[in-house]
Amino acid sequence: MKKLKNEKEWVKKAIALGMEYGEKRGVVEFEPTDSAALKLEYIYRLLVHDKVIQPLPEDQVSQQSIQHKLAIWASKQP
Template structure:
């Protein structure tokens, strides 16, 4: 897995967009006490369920791989604009 140049920035963007998507869809109501890792995992699983991103094999799912996959998703959103 090749790290992206601006992966941290893309993960923050994915967290922002994913949180708004989940709340608008009515799937979640995030609170301030929720950790970023919990939010990222929820967003990843929601996007997989809605077939917006490809799922990873369950043995490969980790915080690092989730962050990378969501960074790629956020980068693809920039390309669509």
């Protein structure tokens, strides 16, 4: 898994885009007290459910792999 350039910024952008996506769909309302890890996992599962991104094999799902996958997704958004 090759790290993206500025991956931390892409992860932050992925959280913002994912929160906006989920709230527009009306399936989630994030609270200010929700942790970044919780938001990332929810966004990942939602995008996989909606077939926006390819799922990781279940034995490879970890916080780090979710962050990487969502950073790649965010980097490809307009």
